Amino acid sequence: MPEITLLEAIRQALFEEMERDPAVVAIGEDIGVYGGAFKVTEGLLAKYGPERVIDTPISETAIVGAACGMSYLGLRPVAEMQFIDFIACCFNQVTNFAAKSHYRWGAPVPMVLRGPSGGGVHGGPFHSASPEMLFVHTPGLKVVYPSTAYDAKGLLKSAIRDNNPVLFFEHKFLYRRIKEEVPADDFTVPIGKAAVRRAGRDLTIVSYAATAHTSLDAAAMLSNEGIEAEVIDLRTLMPLDRDTILASVKKTNKLLIAHEDTRTGGIAGEIAAIVCESAFEDLDGPIARVTAPDTPVPYAPPLEESYLPSVEKVAAAARELAKY
Amino acid sequence: MPEITLLEAIRQALFEEMERDPAVVAIGEDIGVYGGAFKVTEGLLAKYGPERVIDTPISETAIVGAACGMSYLGLRPVAEMQFIDFIACCFNQVTNFAAKSHYRWGAPVPMVLRGPSGGGVHGGPFHSASPEMLFVHTPGLKVVYPSTAYDAKGLLKSAIRDNNPVLFFEHKFLYRRIKEEVPADDFTVPIGKAAVRRAGRDLTIVSYAATAHTSLDAAAMLSNEGIEAEVIDLRTLMPLDRDTILASVKKTNKLLIAHEDTRTGGIAGEIAAIVCESAFEDLDGPIARVTAPDTPVPYAPPLEESYLPSVEKVAAAARELAKY
Amino acid sequence: MTTALTPEQHLELYYFMQLNRRLEDRMVRLFRQNKIVGGLYSSLGQEATSIGTAYALEPRDWMAPMIRNIGSLLVKGCKPRDIFTQHMARYTSPTQGKDGTSHFGDLKVRHIVSPISMLGDLIPVMTGVAMAGRYLGQKIVAMTWIGDGGSSTGAFHEGLNLAATQRAPFVLVLENNQWAYSTPVSRQVPVKNLADRALAYGISSRIVDGNDVIAVYQTAKQAVEECRAGRGPVLIEAKTMRMKGHAQHDPADYVPKAMFEYWKARDPIARYEAYLNEHNLWDAEKKSEIDARIERELDEDQKFAEESPMPPPELAAQGVYCDGCHTIEAEWHRPKKELLPPASSVEAIWKVPDFGGFKGAAPSAKQPPAPKAPTKPAAPSDIAEAPPLRVPFGRGPKDRSFEQEQREKPPARPHRHKRRRR
Amino acid sequence: MTTALTPEQHLELYYFMQLNRRLEDRMVRLFRQNKIVGGLYSSLGQEATSIGTAYALEPRDWMAPMIRNIGSLLVKGCKPRDIFTQHMARYTSPTQGKDGTSHFGDLKVRHIVSPISMLGDLIPVMTGVAMAGRYLGQKIVAMTWIGDGGSSTGAFHEGLNLAATQRAPFVLVLENNQWAYSTPVSRQVPVKNLADRALAYGISSRIVDGNDVIAVYQTAKQAVEECRAGRGPVLIEAKTMRMKGHAQHDPADYVPKAMFEYWKARDPIARYEAYLNEHNLWDAEKKSEIDARIERELDEDQKFAEESPMPPPELAAQGVYCDGCHTIEAEWHRPKKELLPPASSVEAIWKVPDFGGFKGAAPSAKQPPAPKAPTKPAAPSDIAEAPPLRVPFGRGPKDRSFEQEQREKPPARPHRHKRRRR
Ligand SMILES: Cc1ncc(C[n+]2csc(CCOP(=O)(O)OP(=O)(O)O)c2C)c(N)n1
Ligand SMILES: Cc1ncc(C[n+]2csc(CCOP(=O)(O)OP(=O)(O)O)c2C)c(N)n1
Ligand SMILES: [Mg+2]
Numbered sequence A, B: 001m002p003e004i005t006l007l008e009a010i011r012q013a014l015f016e017e018m019e020r021d022p023a024v025v026a027i028g029e030d031i032g033v034y035g036g037a038f039k040v041t042e043g044l045l046a047k048y049g050p051e052r053v054i055d056t057p058i059s060e061t062a063i064v065g066a067a068c069g070m071s072y073l074g075l076r077p078v079a080e081m082q083f084i085d086f087i088a089c090c091f092n093q094v095t096n097f098a099a100k101s102h103y104r105w106g107a108p109v110p111m112v113l114r115g116p117s118g119g120g121v122h123g124g125p126f127h128s129a130s131p132e133m134l135f136v137h138t139p140g141l142k143v144v145y146p147s148t149a150y151d152a153k154g155l156l157k158s159a160i161r162d163n164n165p166v167l168f169f170e171h172k173f174l175y176r177r178i179k180e181e182v183p184a185d186d187f188t189v190p191i192g193k194a195a196v197r198r199a200g201r202d203l204t205i206v207s208y209a210a211t212a213h214t215s216l217d218a219a220a221m222l223s224n225e226g227i228e229a230e231v232i233d234l235r236t237l238m239p240l241d242r243d244t245i246l247a248s249v250k251k252t253n254k255l256l257i258a259h260e261d262t263r264t265g266g267i268a269g270e271i272a273a274i275v276c277e278s279a280f281e282d283l284d285g286p287i288a289r290v291t292a293p294d295t296p297v298p299y300a301p302p303l304e305e306s307y308l309p310s311v312e313k314v315a316a317a318a319r320e321l322a323k324y
Numbered sequence C, D: 001m002t003t004a005l006t007p008e009q010h011l012e013l014y015y016f017m018q019l020n021r022r023l024e025d026r027m028v029r030l031f032r033q034n035k036i037v038g039g040l041y042s043s044l045g046q047e048a049t050s051i052g053t054a055y056a057l058e059p060r061d062w063m064a065p066m067i068r069n070i071g072s073l074l075v076k077g078c079k080p081r082d083i084f085t086q087h088m089a090r091y092t093s094p095t096q097g098k099d100g101t102s103h104f105g106d107l108k109v110r111h112i113v114s115p116i117s118m119l120g121d122l123i124p125v126m127t128g129v130a131m132a133g134r135y136l137g138q139k140i141v142a143m144t145w146i147g148d149g150g151s152s153t154g155a156f157h158e159g160l161n162l163a164a165t166q167r168a169p170f171v172l173v174l175e176n177n178q179w180a181y182s183t184p185v186s187r188q189v190p191v192k193n194l195a196d197r198a199l200a201y202g203i204s205s206r207i208v209d210g211n212d213v214i215a216v217y218q219t220a221k222q223a224v225e226e227c228r229a230g231r232g233p234v235l236i237e238a239k240t241m242r243m244k245g246h247a248q249h250d251p252a253d254y255v256p257k258a259m260f261e262y263w264k265a266r267d268p269i270a271r272y273e274a275y276l277n278e279h280n281l282w283d284a285e286k287k288s289e290i291d292a293r294i295e296r297e298l299d300e301d302q303k304f305a306e307e308s309p310m311p312p313p314e315l316a317a318q319g320v321y322c323d324g325c326h327t328i329e330a331e332w333h334r335p336k337k338e339l340l341p342p343a344s345s346v347e348a349i350w351k352v353p354d355f356g357g358f359k360g361a362a363p364s365a366k367q368p369p370a371p372k373a374p375t376k377p378a379a380p381s382d383i384a385e386a387p388p389l390r391v392p393f394g395r396g397p398k399d400r401s402f403e404q405e406q407r408e409k410p411p412a413r414p415h416r417h418k419r420r421r422r
């Protein structure tokens, strides 16, 4: 099996799905001739032509609106946000039009909305966003956020084949840093299933995307100190895999949640509530959170570094928790 | 003291602040000649003129953008969303422009964004929204959601005098149903302070807006059954009054959170996380949530009724919790 | 292409307009009896626009109504019972009570997209419908409506701009009924003709008397066929008047009384009845026959709605996601292989013949050089140099004959063209 | 109003253009040395537009730059060190490293609003600045820039439409540099002149050679004074060319080589140097004196930036909210009592003189009646009947003399006006 980056895995999924089904089309800014700001769609136009790979004006609302309309005729559009930050410019189309369509009048919207997300590349306040919770909090949407090349390819295929609007977040810090062997043949990864990345008995660390790797590094460090952390990578944020989380907590009796999104209103709160509802008896200690502070994403490297969750921060919180 | 409705309290606050300070201006759709869809701004144009009461085209992004610009010259614009649902159409201006301005370059945005929110009036999927968490989750914004006429007047005045962008939610179900005596003289209610509406020893019910009244009714019902619930009305959602919540939980040792917003990603999760972090030892039972389900707001009365939190639902959850 | 109507069609137009009005009359009564859930929006006085435009569509064509386009829904095959039950939030309504008013659709048979309340959003959506229809080779046209007020939304601009760039077979009807809730057009934008919005996109536009159902139909028909031929999109401004408040709760005191009188004298149904008389297209007997039929149908459907149950509470929690309840199948009217390599492959490069240079005077300290003459609606050559936009039917940008004709033929927009003749 | 320039001003324009270019040359070198944080966007070839437009502003006027308007920032009084430190994310930068590039501003002294990345957002914001300035009696004008690509955003439409409705003293400079990232104008909208976007709002617009700094200045100056006189807003399309990729990472292979050559031959600085020679406005000595001054200033400021520290980590958590760190005081240039009852009170009613009726042919089955001739930019009477918009300076809608003149004077837009002369 060839080793490919997370970015290449996404690119492969796009090529393979467009080859498999002419109902799959791509639409976005600079995705055609240029191949996308991060080159995720490179070569797509040359192979599948301008009817299927559509360069649009700078109009996120038009992109998402048009994708909804296309999906009503049975197409499966994959729309790109050049940076996920710009999804704020089509927030209404996504949350009011696409998300509510099936519930209101039974019209499915088989659309994928994907884009580079997250920080760590000095993108500053408008090119580093982690807006996932806005959509986790919007009934009618599914939210996927892979951390490995294998999952990225398999989950994007599932997203494209899904009958609902799926937000597919791609962590730009991981784009070219993650490399792994990915099977060349067609496979999918189911939406809604978390992965236990590392087994452990002392505490559970729940995380996703780039922070899943941070958490794994922290777990390795802790292991040398005799603390065995179980690390769960959510992979899908909506629907949330309650069972995997609860099973782990019932085993380790301690929960730490780590994410790059800001603290107040981040998914850690939702997970804490679920665990308090359904596994309260199993908790031997407080639920700990390691998150970004409640600020915009700062630009200067020292500021962004102090903003982002780090291996040290996760490890430190885990040590505290392990003491209980 | 005269008895006035929550709506009239808001209206009085607008008149008094515009009289107090010519830097206060109002901008929105149909707020002038018509006096607003709910008549909150009725009479404002006749008294303060078209330079201070600005009827705009249907352009939420322009309304909020212009309000930001005005605030840079030292004005204190109060912008109205005809229904808060339409804030989705200016989501970018609110969350990226207004919210990040002071952090990025030290430019305060003394703006208030207000509008009728919430369900219970058969407004259907697009006139019943509870979008508060989108903004609680956006660093740089303050979020206020009063449940009484007194608080509405005092908090709106505080919001107008605040140097930050404040989202002021007005629950349209309460507009004319809430009546109380409100002092005629100038007073304010501080942003960031919750109110203990009812003292109790057996459990704490945290809530806000219309659901605060639902919770109080439930508490009254429970009291007849010998269960004494303490009811906290948050009043401000951002910044959240941790101290009042934690103090109550330390006293009652049990926590139920009730809100009209949908469940996943609602503020109940955030509160659960805070309590698990800071008062875990004090909890004698699971943290319970009574919320709307994860669906859009349905139109038909029987559907909306089953969607909204009710006195029965809150009481039932409280009874369960009290058993621990 | 002919826009002439048969005698039967003339009477059908009357039937729809009268059905529209009587239906809404009944809903007003139901509203007063508290049988309507939520608000009730009237299209009184705008029937000719709703019906004349939708009448230009074929069954295969797609449309998305706005709140006042009850008439368009009727023309596209919806029954009065759909309207009654939607407004009464009954279980038997197209949305089973989950949403109300004209917020429903039909993907499979009637090709109707449900609106949402946020104004303007349907414009990019129907642009996407039009693009998808062309992509699938269906030769369809998509139509939606927008108010004078709604034309100020960002979605209007982004949607129509994308449609123009894509030359989508899309007709946008701008219903200028003089008011956006309480706000007159003059306070929404300082232009006399909202059709001028089209100039920003280099697309053709038309202005029509929105209370003249024949003129509306013919204008819409021409626009629809222009789009079908690959020369869309088209913007139509229909000038009409909202004869009631924004909704039932609104007495519309802000509207000058004389303005109502001015427009009452131009009532579209009264005018059309006069027109039918004038041209001997019917007689008193025929009229009462149609009116009777309308009352019959309305009696029946109102009864059906009033006797229908409210939805069961448990429905509220159902149907947020499509978990296999729908099978999604595109209707292909062209060979898929056209869209797969090697057939689909192209050379991915831009060509920019004229480099966008400034053609004015040479650099100088004189007054800013007088710029060149204005553009006529986009010459296809403007985008032909981009990777070819294949138009699987009609005549597309690559079609020289079309380009030829464009050069000779003055652009579609009557009043610009008129001016050039001076 | 004169737009003539003194010899000193002519040389100042050269100074700013050359300073802009040399500054960016240095930043490219710093970028290659990995001393720039994040991306680096070049305005090479667009200096005349940035500088000529900003040069038309007075100190009291407000502006908001876009990413390529480094030149505008220099003209408005920012120093090269501000640009260096912003790009190097130093603690000494205007934002202390919290944001980069041209994302900074100055409310108090220079009257600069910081942009955000989302394109179009500054248009409604600067409209609000213009409205507030008028409200406070400051007689200011607000200016911002937008790209050809950015003109397709919803914010552009909503912002310019509101500005038109409010007749805000606001100048929008549309920098048509032929490309939006990798997308040519032809793929953004099928119009030849993006100035035509103004027709949708009934506002005046101008087209200017964006590589001719004198023409740009004069066009901008006229627009600014028109706005100051209460006749805004104005849209200016400056035709120019982005001579590099979208940012440093982008080799711009998608741009036809010949297109670069075409524009290289029209380099704004080379052209302006020729112009200065031609008109004997300087000599070789003067030029090298200015060039030397530029290098001196840049050496100093680059040194300052490179020696500046990065911000301390704890800064990241600070400053989200204004907790009394700023005192907010509006600068009043008119008596507040004008804005308080009874002075401010009005009768809150609309008047709608012509009822928006259709002036075409009588209802008939003939072809849709030919619509009336096109509008000229909004006659003020269009909105005069709304509750009076008080314009505390210049001449406003209520001012009959202005209305009078408008009727006689052809509308401001040169090329429309030209056409009418045919
Ligand atoms: C984006 C958005 N903002 C505000 C509203 C509230 N609203 C509903 S209808 C309306 C007036 C619409 O006027 P117009 O577009 O002219 O349509 P008309 O009612 O005249 O048919 C307004 C402001 C809305 N539905 N959507
Ligand atoms: C709303 C929005 N969408 C997408 C982007 C990403 N983006 C940044 S610059 C750019 C191209 C801008 O082109 P143009 O407006 O012509 O300005 P230019 O770069 O040519 O100066 C794009 C697509 C953005 N900044 N904002
Ligand atoms: Mg209207």
Ligand SMILES: [Mg+2]
Residues within 6 Å of the ligand: D147, D148, D149, D175, D176, D177, D178, D179, D180, D181, D242
């Ligand atoms: Mg450009």
